[in-house]
Amino acid sequence: xxxxxxxxxxxxxxxxxxxxxxxxxxxxxxxxxxxxxxxxxxxxxxxxxxxxxxxxxxxxxxxxxxxxxxxxxxxxxxxxxxxxxxxxxxxxxxxxxxxxxxxxxxxxxxxxxxxxxxxxxxxxxxxxxxxxxxxxxxxxxxxxxxxxxxxxxxxxxxxxxxxxxxxxxxxxxxxxxxxxxxxxxxxxxxxxxxxxxxxxxxxxxxxxxxxxxxxxxxxxxxxxxxxxxxxxxxxxxxxxxxxxxxxxxxxxxxxxxxxxxxxxxxxxxxxxxxxxxxxxxxxxxxxxxxxxxxxxxxxxxxxxxxxxx
Amino acid sequence: xxxxxxxxxxxxxxxxxxxxxxxxxxxxxxxxxxxxxxxxxxxxxxxxxxxxxxxxxxxxxxxxxxxxxxxxxxxxxxxxxxxxxxxxxxxxxxxxxxxxxxxxxxxxxxxxxxxxxxxxxxxxxxxxxxxxxxxxxxxxxxxxxxxxxxxxxxxxxxxxxxxxxxxxxxxxxxxxxxxxxxxxxxxxxxxxxxxxxxxxxxxxxxxxxxxxxxxxxxxxxxxxxxxxxxxxxxxxxxxxxxxxx
Numbered sequence: 001x002x003x004x005x006x007x008x009x010x011x012x013x014x015x016x017x018x019x020x021x022x023x024x025x026x027x028x029x030x031x032x033x034x035x036x037x038x039x040x041x042x043x044x045x046x047x048x049x050x051x052x053x054x055x056x057x058x059x060x061x062x063x064x065x066x067x068x069x070x071x072x073x074x075x076x077x078x079x080x081x082x083x084x085x086x087x088x089x090x091x092x093x094x095x096x097x098x099x100x101x102x103x104x105x106x107x108x109x110x111x112x113x114x115x116x117x118x119x120x121x122x123x124x125x126x127x128x129x130x131x132x133x134x135x136x137x138x139x140x141x142x143x144x145x146x147x148x149x150x151x152x153x154x155x156x157x158x159x160x161x162x163x164x165x166x167x168x169x170x171x172x173x174x175x176x177x178x179x180x181x182x183x184x185x186x187x188x189x190x191x192x193x194x195x196x197x198x199x200x201x202x203x204x205x206x207x208x209x210x211x212x213x214x215x216x217x218x219x220x221x222x223x224x225x226x227x228x229x230x231x232x233x234x235x236x237x238x239x240x241x242x243x244x245x246x247x248x249x250x251x252x253x254x255x256x257x258x259x260x261x262x263x264x265x266x267x268x269x270x271x272x273x274x275x276x277x278x279x280x281x282x283x284x285x286x287x288x289x290x291x292x293x294x295x296x297x298x299x300x301x302x303x304x305x306x307x308x309x
Numbered sequence: 310x311x312x313x314x315x316x317x318x319x320x321x322x323x324x325x326x327x328x329x330x331x332x333x334x335x336x337x338x339x340x341x342x343x344x345x346x347x348x349x350x351x352x353x354x355x356x357x358x359x360x361x362x363x364x365x366x367x368x369x370x371x372x373x374x375x376x377x378x379x380x381x382x383x384x385x386x387x388x389x390x391x392x393x394x395x396x397x398x399x400x401x402x403x404x405x406x407x408x409x410x411x412x413x414x415x416x417x418x419x420x421x422x423x424x425x426x427x428x429x430x431x432x433x434x435x436x437x438x439x440x441x442x443x444x445x446x447x448x449x450x451x452x453x454x455x456x457x458x459x460x461x462x463x464x465x466x467x468x469x470x471x472x473x474x475x476x477x478x479x480x481x482x483x484x485x486x487x488x489x490x491x492x493x494x495x496x497x498x499x500x501x502x503x504x505x506x507x508x509x510x511x512x513x514x515x516x517x518x519x520x521x522x523x524x525x526x527x528x529x530x531x532x533x534x535x536x537x538x539x540x541x542x543x544x545x546x547x548x549x550x551x552x553x554x
Contacts, residue, residue, distance in 0.1 A: 176396070176477065178490055179474070179483070179486045179487040179489075179490045179491070180487065180490035180491035182487060182491075183487070183491045183493065184491070202396070202477035203474060203475075203477050203483065203486060203487060204396060204475070204476060204477045205474070205475035205476075205486055205490070206388070206475075210392060211388065211391055211392055211396065211476065214391075214392060214395060214396075215395060215396045215477070218395040218396075220395055220396050220397065221396075
């Protein structure tokens, strides 16, 4: 009996502690812990710019942020916010106002029936799939997507500049790609059904990085799946094969903005997006991966260069 | 439980039992990596280990070196070598040889060390040359521990040979990494199960071989022997425990 009483007593104490803690936490929740500058009058109007935990995405976010500041807006930066599952709810509830996204993947995240299309079609599909309160601004020419690349030499020798040219190539074609390529719609089965090309896949697990490119340069593989924004493309004079049938889902850079982003702010973001090309993105990424510059320095340099600062 | 059943179903699926990506091919690649790596490691480590064991010199250096090598992450070694040499089967084989050497080396020298000093002195007093002592006393008596070292090296390589797949060099790791990257956990688990099966089969083979090579009347390498434990047999158990970690 004594033991039972002690247990009950402990439970009561635990319960009291739990309730106390909940009340205390609830008190905290009424103030937004992320809203650090709520004391100042200006920051009430501050636009929050977010980015994924992906260095290239952060650079784009910083481009938007600095362009907004140049236009006179106050900006708060919330960078490196992991995956879509985390930041999309924040976009929806208005905690973030500006977020650089990629058309195909984001459209697919919102509506998994989006599986193919031209850049414009995917842009429209994305606009249609966006929840109320969010808008997509016009896409940039820049994209960051899987691509099949070949060496300059291979391209010239065989007259191959497009995936459609591969059908006439005599000889076996092997693609060096991350292991998942084999099962993706744009992988070997897609190349076969859309372009009539038989390719074998060699899984190289470095995300289209240096090892994949080395395998391509060594001739171990004839094709390599490299992201279009990769600095390795320019560095090694690789040729990105055209994809006239849109086998690969386009991933153009697209700013997603909340209703708080007014016309002036939209224009400031558009100004960046209008000039941003895939080659620019490669160059900006190289400054981060090779020269180890910060996203802020990279953005300032680029915007100054383009006459936007 | 569902995943497990699905994985077993995946293994039994006739579509996965043939072709260049079929289970027999991948398993053969996996076994070939293991055998080649352990064979090459033995070629290097057994003479070196015998030299250390017989002379008693260089043990500290060998222990420090192999200890350091054990700490090398094999997947990193594979990537590094592939960046230097290009993709293909050479970088993984070298990395697996590096992985296998410490265990084989330890088995070789501790096999010699486990031989009772009195036995060696007796052999010497009978007029055996150093060469004869090595060939007729130390090698046969140290054999169980050497096989133990090769056994644990094999087990390590079988488990680690999965990383050959990260540089497109095949093996059972192909299923594991492809499954991992495309969220196909059934395929991933199937690959893991196949690796486990290969490991268990090799273990049984080695356990049998290890029993068979024990010369009559020798207790070393037979930890389960009911005879009174001696210093010799206790010393001989150490590398076995190390290997099974």
